Amino acid sequence: MRRKMLEVHNDLKSIRCTVEECNDMWLSDLAKMNDIINYLQREFEFKPPQGTGGYYINYIFAEDVKEADDEE
Secondary structure, three states: OHHHHHHHHHHHHHHHHHHHHHOOOOHHHHHHHHHHHHHHHHHHOEEOOOOOOOOOOOOEEHHHOOOHHHHO
């Protein structure tokens, strides 16, 4: 189930990005979608990969994020 929720999270992020670029949605719906993404990030501890950034990056499980100290 948790892996599926990560997939759903990343799909929602992708949808949000597409909608923002196309400007084809009610702003209140976009706010709701953003709230869902933020909730999923908190609830399931999704994080961006260490050392990567960017608006379009897919998140991974928090325990899979390598800390800077681990890489040395």
